[in-house]
Amino acid sequence: MIVENANYETLEGGTVVITIDMAGAPLNVMNDAFGDMLDTVLARLEAERDSITGVIITSGKASFVAGGDVNKILALTQGGAEAGFAFVQALKARLRRIESFGRPVVASINGSALGGGLELALACHHRIAIDDAKSQIGFPEVGLGILPAAGGVVRTVRMLGLMKALPLLTEGRRLAPQDALQQGLVDELASSREDMLAKAKAWIATNPSPRQPWEVKGYSIPGGNMFAPENIGAMSVFPSMIFKKTRGLLPAAERILAVASESTQVGFDAAMLIESRTFAELLMTPVTENLIRTMFLQMNEITAGESRPKGFEKQKVRKVGILGAGMMGRGIAYSCACAGIDVVLKDISLVSAEAGKAYSRDLLDKAVKRGRKTKEDREAILARIQPTILMEDLSDCDLVIEAVFEDVPLKKGIVREVEAVLKTGTIVATNTSTLPISLLAEASANPTNFVGLHFFSPVDKMHIVEIICGKGTSEETLARVYNFVQQIKKTPIVVHDSRGFFTSRVFSVFADEGDRLLKDGVDPAIIENAARDAGMPVGPLAVQDEVMMDMLLRSYKTNRVLDQELGDSYSETYAVCAELCELMCDCGRAGRGAGAGFYDYLPDDGKQLWPGLTEMFGGDKAMDYADVRDRMMYRMVVEAARCLQENVVTSERDGNIGSILAFGFPSYSGGVFQFIRSMGIDAFLARCETLASAYGQRFSPPEELAERLARSNTALIAINP
Structure with missing residues (x-):
């Protein structure tokens, strides 16, 4: 029998197979329609209980159940905490009917089971997963600012104990089926769908009257409650470990810890109520909405290609050439080879090119040592990298990436040289953080095939690439490099040619404002701590030490020369940074x-601020702490608003995701543009006016900001707006 959004099939012998298949959706997600489907299925199961020997729950999709419908979760925020509480309580009641059905119920997990999908599986008496390394099993809710609220925290703790459950819940780990089996989240693995269903039937046949462990008389939580001797030591340090990671800005992990701990002190039903109430409270925090809108919805839009021009067939890059085997070139080569792409790594000397390949060998040796790759993986990846000094070796590449020093004449000369040997249609990309793409494209005979690809250092760890379209870059070229960035498992954001593009332009003013504060006489420790308290990974002084100030100074001088040539004033945006x-x-x-640098570096790898800073700049200037913090944060957001106004970035999603992934703008804020929306445009403009009156017009956003933000969500990517 087909019920709406599921198939209900009774097999010979009385086993019922429920195949969940939400209509018109690629994934099964938990929303109102899902709840209605469960109600219908449960009503029939309960009516036919006497003739049923067991139940198998599986999916008609490629995955099992993907969890809660994020749009539904966002809608719940409009109804207040009680709406969120009522929704999860209703879902809990349905899952409780499953585990209390009185017949064996098996979750046959034929793909990923995340969040609510795993909670559904935990409410079953037995879990069998197909052993597919691409499948993911876990609780990612903490990354969205919420907690597993359909019994996920309570059941996981009762199944595994606090010590095994807490890392899974507070860190949002996504496990492959093999790891999920080892952790105890699933009970068996199967080789195929047929094998999975056969094992489910076999388990039902030998377990006619199962009960959940916590329903058996004499049950105790593995390892004991939060005050058990074997737990008390770890429980005393867990809060500080979480705070070290979140600095109190992402409350979900702390609240999960609290719910998990408290759940060991009360009965099952009381623990479920604690879980629901905490979910409802978290749901109403701005952090939750910010994370959902940016890190889930907008990230999914980018993954789905919303910033990619439509109408172009997706193509894979077979072979890439990289010009320059230095810090950036070698990192790009490693990322490409790991993605299965053949790489020609060219430098002016074979020794340099071989050294570039050796970088990949070192990274792979570490990965093998840690068990993340096999020796066979290492050799296969290394075999894809061909060091060379011959430009002719790049002749059959699909894409060539120039990654030499930030020098306009040097880059232009290399573009001319490589294009002379390339086949028709090859894309030439330049890796640069600030140099105008249209200026560099003057050296290209095919400017439609020329584009900027701004990788971030270290390339192997940074999961973002800024694609910069020059004036001549074609939509087809953009589509092809967008595919390439995704092919090497990085997140693409699309921006348009401008001095500093988007990420470098916005981030440079963070360092500049930190230096302005230092020059104003603010204690350097206050500057650094205020930045970290706001959620930045490190302070502006530490950033400049890491990047190296001589390199920043060279960049400034290069851009000052370009200003003179182009009649621009870009270098003035970070002139104080250059001065210091x-x-x-x-x-x-x-x-x-x-x-x-700004810091002294100690023999034990520690560091401390250089005492000479207070001698040079004073460090005793009294300034409101909120002003110190907001000068750095608002400076970045205002600069981002100018980028939006000038069409450097044309969608909020690219700006939000780019700011978080590229330079660590606080994720709790949702990114530079969600920062404004979360605060409210009027409140943001009022704070900007206060800062501008006290500290200068650099804090004044574009006059049309409110109008632009009102229409930016629907803005379409245009190559040359």
Whole structure:
């Protein structure tokens, strides 16, 4: 029998197979229609209980159940905490009917089971998963600012104990089936769908009257409650471990810890109520909405190709050429080879090219040592990288990426040289953080095939690439490089040609404002701590030490020359940063790589702010702490607003995701544009006016900001707006 959104099939012998298949959707997600489907299925199961020997729950999709419908979760925020509480309580009641059905119920997990999907599986008496390394099993809710609220926290703790459950719940780990079996989230693995269903039937036949462990008389939570001797030590340090990661800005992990701990002190039903109430409270925090809108909905839009021009067939890059085997080129080569792409790595000397390949060998050796790759994987990846000094070896590449120093004449010369040997249609990309793409494209005979690809360092760890379209870049070229970025498992954001593009332009003012505060006489420790308290990974002074101030100074001088040539003033946006970088370099303190910068670096790998900073700048200026913090944060957001106004970035999703992944803008805020929306445009403009009156017009956003934000969500990507 087919019920709406599921198939209900009674097999010979009395086993019922429920195949969940939500109509018109690629995934099974838990929303109102899902709840209605469960109600219908449960009503029939309960009516036919006497003739049923067991139940198998599986999916008609490629995955099992993907969890809660995020749009439904966002809608719940409009109804207040009680709406969220009522929704999860109703879902809990349905899952409770499953585990209390009185007949064996087996979850046959034929793909990924995340969040609510795993909660459904945990409400069953036995779990069998197909052993597919691509499948993911776990609770990712913490990354959305919420917690598993359909019994996920309570059941996981009662199944596994606190010590095994807490890392899975608070870190949002996604496990492959083999790992899920080892952790105890699933009970068996199967080789195929047929094998899975056969094992489910066999288990039902030998377990006619199962009960959940916590319903058996004499049951106790594995390892005991939160105060058990074997738990008390770890429980005393868990809060500090979580705070070290979140700094109190992402409350979900702390609340999961609290619910998990408290659940060991009360009965099952009371624990379920604690879980639901906590979910409802978290649901109403701005952090939850920010994370859902940006890190889920907008990230999914990028993954689905919303910023990619439509109408072009998806193609894979077979072979890529990389010009320059230095820090950036070698990292790009590693990422491409790991994705199965053949790489020609060219440098001016074979020694340099071989050294570039050796970088991949070192990374792979570490991965093998940690068990993340096999020796066979390592050799296969290394075999894809061909070091060379011959430009002719790039002749059959589909894509060539130039990754030499930030020097306009050098880059232009290399573009001319490589294009002379390339086949028709090959895309030439330049890896640059600030140099105008249209200016570099002047050297290309085929500017429609020329594009900017801004990788971030270290390339093997940074999961974002900024695609910059020059004036001549074609939509087909954009579509092809968008596919390439995804092929190497990185997130593409699309921006348009401008001085500094988007990420470098916005991030440079963070360093500049930190230096302005230092020059104003604010204590450097207050500057660094205020930035971290706001959610930045490190303070502006530490950032400059890591990047190296001599490199920042060279970039400034290059851009000052370009300003003169182009009649621009881009370099002035971070002129104070350049001033202090020059001062520090003159003191022999160019940054961490030089052994000294704004910080002193200690023999034990520790560091401390250089005492000389207070001698040079005073450090005793009294300034409201909120102003110190907001000067750095608002400076970035205002600069991002200018980028939006100038069509450097044309969608909020690219700006939000780019700011979080590229330079660590706080994820709890949802990114630079969600920062404004979360605060409210009027409140944001009012704070900007206060800062501008006190500290300068650099804090004044574009006059048309409110109008632009009102229409930016529906803005379409245009190559040359």
